[in-house]
Amino acid sequence: MEKAHDVLIRNLGEHTGLAEEDMGEIRALTFMLRDFAPNEDFIRQGDEPEHSALVVSGMVARYHLLGSGRRQYLAFHLTGDLPDAQGLFIDQMDHGLSALGPASVAFIPHRELFIAFRRRPTFALAVWRETLRDAAIFREAITNNSARPMQTRMAHLFCELFYRARAAQLVRGNRCRMPISLTQLGETLGMAIATVNRTLADLRRSGAMDLRDGELVVLKWRELQRLGDFSPTYLHLKRQSPPHA
Numbered sequence: 001m002e003k004a005h006d007v008l009i010r011n012l013g014e015h016t017g018l019a020e021e022d023m024g025e026i027r028a029l030t031f032m033l034r035d036f037a038p039n040e041d042f043i044r045q046g047d048e049p050e051h052s053a054l055v056v057s058g059m060v061a062r063y064h065l066l067g068s069g070r071r072q073y074l075a076f077h078l079t080g081d082l083p084d085a086q087g088l089f090i091d092q093m094d095h096g097l098s099a100l101g102p103a104s105v106a107f108i109p110h111r112e113l114f115i116a117f118r119r120r121p122t123f124a125l126a127v128w129r130e131t132l133r134d135a136a137i138f139r140e141a142i143t144n145n146s147a148r149p150m151q152t153r154m155a156h157l158f159c160e161l162f163y164r165a166r167a168a169q170l171v172r173g174n175r176c177r178m179p180i181s182l183t184q185l186g187e188t189l190g191m192a193i194a195t196v197n198r199t200l201a202d203l204r205r206s207g208a209m210d211l212r213d214g215e216l217v218v219l220k221w222r223e224l225q226r227l228g229d230f231s232p233t234y235l236h237l238k239r240q241s242p243p244h245a
Contacts, residue, residue: 004031004106011080014167014237015133016126025120028115031106031199036099038179041195043097051107055079059179063096063187072161073188075137076100076180078168085130088113100162101179101214129236136234145190148229150199153189154229158209162218162230164236179214203227 005027008055012018014226016027028244033056036042043053045065053075062083063071074095077083083097099105137160144156146161165176180188186196204210208224218224 002056002209004054005029005055005135007080008082011168012123012126014080015129016058016122018126019120019122022126024054025116025123029108029116033104033106036103036105038101039098041096043084043087043093043104043114044096045093045096048091049084049093049110050175051109052082052087053084053097054106054108055081055083056104056106059100059177060097060103061100061184063098064094065096071158071184071187073184075134077189078161078164079170080168082127082130083134085127085194086119087132088127099179100184105236133221133236136236140234150189150191150195151202151227152229153191154185154196154199155203155208155224157185157189157228158203158211158216158218159225159228159230160232160235162216162221162224163230164235167235167237168189174218176216178211178216184237188208 009023009026032051036058042060043049046113057079060077060083061073062075062077063073065071075083077097082095083229087093095174113127117127137192140160143152148156161178162171162176165171171175180192182196182200184189185200186193188197191199200211206223208218208220208227210219224230
């Protein structure tokens with residue numbers, strides 16, 4: 001497994017030019033690594049945060065817990081992401097985070113991060129950009145769930161996750177791990193389970209993609225991109241690296 005500090009440096013380097021001194025400051029941080037089982041929470045709504053989380057391997061989900069006990073999934077986070085960077089600036093978490101499949105997460109003390117930010121403002125700006133990219137993903141999700149037809153909505157989500165996985169070097173050929181259940185897809189996209197099944201079947205029939213056994217396979221990228229009305233500009237990645245075909 002790649003070391004936690006290298007994972008963070010690689011991810012921040014996707015949108016910010018880090019000097020050697022910035023990378024040295026990151027390597028000096030304390031990273032407390034923990035492994036989580038599928039669907040295990042590691043941050044809950046109402047927690048008072050003292051650490052920031054870094055996804056070292058696997059995939060995690062950000063969600064709101066509703067009064068009924070159901071979840072509304074807000075975003076998914078891949079290796080290298082800082083899914084709760086906002087926790088640096090708030091007193092109480094207004095959302096939860098859980099592992100999807102098996103995941104390893106490193107926790108960095110806030111007090112160390114604030115000291116590092118004062119020493120290396122470029123590092124602070126890079127983490128700030130992470131929160132801005134999160135906000136852009138949230139805005140896109142609102143548009144996706146409220147304004148796009150069901151098939152376009154699901155195709156767009158698959159495009160985003162595949163594109164981000166490729167940037168994080170998690171794609172092998174035309175495949176990437178995506179341990180999202182059909183129920184979780186419905187709770188992400190605002191669909192009943194019957195609609196999830198029907199929409200996924202339609203996308204499979206298009207020949208653009210498949211999703212089985214926790215793996216997304218993109219067979220025709222341009223067709224999936226067309227079906228999802230997807231443009232990656234909102235992800236604000238420094239290196240735009242579209243998949244082939």
